Each structure stands twice: as C-alpha cells, then as structure tokens.
Amino acid sequence: MNGTSSPSLPPxxxxxxxxxxxxxxxxxxxxxxxxxxxxFLASLLVWLAVMVVASLVSSLFTGRPATVTLLWRRYREMARQRWPRRPGADSTTPRADATQATAAEPAAVQDVVWRDVPAEDDARR
Structure with missing residues (x-):
C-alpha cells in the first residue's frame, strides 16, 4: 500500500x-x-402586463400610438402579406407546370383562378 486511502462506499x-x-x-x-x-413564468407575465399598461398610459399623455398597437398593426400587416397568397404569373400547380414543360395543349390543364370569398352576409343569401 502506498498510504493513500479511498473513501469506502456504503453497503x-x-x-x-x-x-x-x-x-x-x-x-x-x-x-x-x-x-x-x-x-419565473408568472413573474414574466406580470412584467409583460405592467409594460403593456405602461405603454397604453404613456400613449394617452404623448399622443403617439402605444407600442402594443404598433406591434399589433405590424403583425396584422405581416399576416395579410403571408396568407392567403395570390398566385402570380407562374403556375403553382404541378399538373399545369408539367403541361407547360411538355408543350401540351394549353387548354387541357389550367390552374384554378383566384377568387375572393364573399363576406358572411353575402354567403347566406
């Protein structure tokens, strides 16, 4: 033995x-x-609520739109740009793309034309 002892484990x-x-x-x-x-999550939510209220109150005094309002507007604008997408000049369907590539008769396959969905009150009529 070299004089070092290792701690023994319990049984x-x-x-x-x-x-x-x-x-x-x-x-x-x-x-x-x-x-x-x-x-931690609850404290984050409390601070978020405090900052929203502070932003709304400060907008009353400054006359500028609240940060929450600006963020909501930006979100809505991004959502409108992203969905629904209107098809451009190029086809978005595989069948129409295939017919364009093979020079088949153009009237054989066509893309669906974009149309606006009527409002709810128009749809009930």
Whole structure:
C-alpha cells in the first residue's frame, strides 16, 4: 500500500425504505424545479402586463400610438402579406407546370383562378 486511502462506499444493501425515500427526494427536487419555473413564468407575465399598461398610459399623455398597437398593426400587416397568397404569373400547380414543360395543349390543364370569398352576409343569401 502506498498510504493513500479511498473513501469506502456504503453497503449496496438498500432496503425498500431507502428506495422509497430516494424516490420521494427525487420527486421533491423535480417539484421544486417545476415550481421555480412556474414562478419565473408568472413573474414574466406580470412584467409583460405592467409594460403593456405602461405603454397604453404613456400613449394617452404623448399622443403617439402605444407600442402594443404598433406591434399589433405590424403583425396584422405581416399576416395579410403571408396568407392567403395570390398566385402570380407562374403556375403553382404541378399538373399545369408539367403541361407547360411538355408543350401540351394549353387548354387541357389550367390552374384554378383566384377568387375572393364573399363576406358572411353575402354567403347566406
């Protein structure tokens, strides 16, 4: 022996009670972590609500639109540009593309023409 000693491990004979307490302690650790995450999420939501209210109140005094309003307008504008897309000059369907590539008769396959959907009150008539 060289004079160094290694710490000895406890005996591996764990009883049912030891396993129960190990599982209980593991569950308590996970529950504590989940609770900390929920508290963090709740604090973020509270600060978000405070900032929205502060933005709305400051817009009353400055006369400028609130940041929330500007963000909502930008979101709506982006949503209108993204969907629904109106087809351009090029075809968007595979069958029409295939007929254009093979120089088949143009009247054989056609793309569906874009049409506006009527408003709800027009659709009921």
């Amino acid at each position: 591996a004979s764990g009883g049912a009670l030891d396993r129960f307490f190990a599982r209980l302690l593991g569950g308590l650790v996970w529950a504590a972590l989940a609770l900390m995450g929920l508290v």
